Amino acid sequence: MQQPITAPKNAVIYKLLRQPRTPMTTVASLGVHILDVLGRPVTRIPDGQNIDLLEEIRFTVAGTAAGTAVDLAKLGVKVIAMGALGEDYIGDTVVGIMQHYGIDTDCLVRKKAVQTSATMLPIRPNGERPALHVIGANGEFSLDDICWDRLKQVDFAHLGGFYLLPKLDGEPAGQIARFCREHGVRTTMDILGIPREDMLSVVAPSLPYLDYFMPSLDEARMICGLRDWRDVCKFFLNQGARACVFKMGANGSVYADQNGVILRMPAFKVRVVDTTGCGDAYCAGFIAGLGMGWDIEQSMRLATAASALVATALGSDAGIVNLEQTIEFMNTAETLPMTE
Ligand SMILES: Nc1ncnc2c1ncn2[C@@H]1O[C@H](COP(=O)(O)OP(=O)(O)OP(=O)(O)O)[C@@H](O)[C@H]1O
């Protein structure tokens, strides 16, 4: 005779059903790799040679490719890092931290006679983060350094940090994006929008091959000179991106695609300590969501949760523990009002 299902068995099945699915996806995170040195709270540079005492100083692996790589790894995604480091202790530290998170670092190249890129970030009491940056090895990363064989096998390529990759900015980046499209690899791109004359020429060759163009709205505005987010979305869709996902700080984010779908997502309410890396975490959450087969709206929500968690502590890798905690936060946190 069939046994009745007992309560403990039910509990186990229920627990299994509630487990988040680990994203079974592989991502190449290609581009800017930086070691961030952050201190807080900083209100001034001390006079003369005086010392001010801080509450906290941290080292983190950061940058639009490396920061996203760490967040993706924390969310359970398999990541291959592609970028350039110097042959120095900073580079060793970046590799060590990435390996600690289980990231495949075999495709990171080490450049001679140039330091690993680094940023000093004196974080203000309100979470703002002025930055002092050395471009270093990122300036030497070129098409010759890319592991094409591995790139064509991944599910997603996240291209991160254009404007800080002088040997890849513009046409070479377009070649990478086109290669990904030809091999069925879905592409996301984030940038580090540094104001200059020819801003559009840096991203224009990539746009026709991008699945998701993911800068901040402010960066996108800088490139096209338009103000209203609807116009900004239209501009980049006309340039050929399949979809735009623009990050809007505490105002959340917006998605628009070639099929006319537009989604607005509010940010989550958190006590902000430091917003360094929120944009990188947003990209990680979005890709992790898509990798689990979630729809765009749910992927944006996971992205928003990951980015909000990063804002709650010092450094671009802070706040996110794992996928389960990020989903729990996503399902329980309050949202902020949207003002535009
Ligand atoms: N103050 C905040 N409160 C809550 N969420 C925030 C806040 N600032 C940023 N976020 C979240 O982080 C996401 C990305 O932040 P932001 O728009 O600043 O991107 P970004 O400028 O690309 O960041 P980064 O400087 O790290 O590249 C936002 O869409 C939002 O969900």
Ligand SMILES: [Mg+2]
């Ligand atoms: Mg950004």
